[in-house]
Amino acid sequence: MHIQDLLFQAAKSVKTQPVRASLIVLAMSIGVASVNVLTALGDSARTYVINEFQALGTHLIIVLPGRTETTGGHPPLFGETPRDLTLDDANALLRSRNIAAIAPISIGSAPISVAGLERDTNIMGSTSALLQVRHLSIEQGQFLPIADADKEISVCVIGRTIREQLFPQQQAVGQWLRINDRRFRVIGVLAKQGQSIGVAFDEIVIVPVGSAFSLFDSHSLFRILVESHSKAAMLKAVDEIKRIIKLRHEGEDDVTVITQDSVINTFDKILSALTYSVAGIAAVSLAVAGVLVMNVMLVSVSQRTAEIGLLKAIGATQSQLHGLFLSEAAILSLIGALFGSLLGKTGIWILQRFYPNFPLSLPSWALIASLLVALCTGIIFGLLPARKAARLDPIASLSRR
Secondary structure, three states: OHHHHHHHHHHHHHOOOHHHHHHHHHHHHHHHHHHHHHHHHHHHHHHHHHHHHOOOOOOOEEEEEHHHHHHHHOOOOOOOOOOOHHHHHHHHHHHOEEEEEEEEEEEEEEEEEEEOOEEEEEEEEEEEOOHHOOOOEEEEEEOOOOOOOOOOOOOEEEHHHHHHHHOOOOOOOOEEEEEEEEEEEEEEEEOOOEOOEEHHHHHEEHHHHHHHHHHHHHOOOOOEEEEEEEEEHHHHHHHHHHHHHHHHHHHHHHHHEEEEEHHHHHHHHHHHHHHHHHHHHHHHHHHHHHHHHHHHHHHHHHHHHHHHHHHOOOOOHHHHHHHHHHHHHHHHHHHHHHHHHHHHHHHHHHHHHHHHOOOOOOOOHHHHOOOOHHHHHHHHHHHHHHHHHOOOOOHHHHHHO
């Protein structure tokens, strides 16, 4: 019996048993679709988070007050740090030749109002370097002027949502905006930024850091954003930042320094492991489908004993009968896998329609892997029925006993 004969006979058996074939195809398609959808969700979440961190800037280093080891856990919360970060600390970092720019950050919340329109929003104090360090874009006007960091200047840059809500029918640039009891002239409007790692730049007001200190009666920094000259200079810059701050803080190593690459690599590993775990859980459905393949084909063997006996009587060997039933299992599994891939892509498309801002896509490796796993599952669980068919006695089979 040639290979083409085996495939023809297997295809004929599939065609003559539509209900049995449909059950196997349905089980396999559900398993493959589950694997594809869950893998797409996990991998897309990983890609989304990594892209968010990459959008923070280039060769970015974040300096936070408080050292992780100080409390044996997470970096200390507000008011619990051994020493606050100050503008002098930030300016001292420019001594390093590996640092291209620094952007001190001060954060607070305050009511803002224009001509009777009022809302609460976050106020960010920084310098002109924030535009470079955070890769922000200006839609109208200009960014904060270049000036001494501690100088109070009554100007501000607003997010796009703030412009739409407080200046709906007029030009925002050049208008006055009240923050608490102080007036600031709007000199620029940010281009649409969306939300980046918890910071909604479309709903934020940026003022000079000296003005932020005056608004909130505080001279401590929330964090310092540092941009190194290159990726190679980043590690050197980290060591120099720790050394400079330690000298300024009386020998205390009381800051946490995080590099953009380390954060990206950490999240990449965590979310990759999560993706594989979720895909593994979904693959359990393929194992269930494999059990169904085995049970249905065992029933098929009992119903086709006469056919098996005739094949053995005319000279079919055990290996040929193995090949016949395994070919049938492989054909059904492959058809189910293809239908499952189509079903999975349909599910991903539907999810993408409901969540258009989430970059949902199925990686090619997951699609190929699900097809191969489904095929292997069908063949593995088809071994027992194939062995049972190959061991049947031809005389007993022909007499249907």
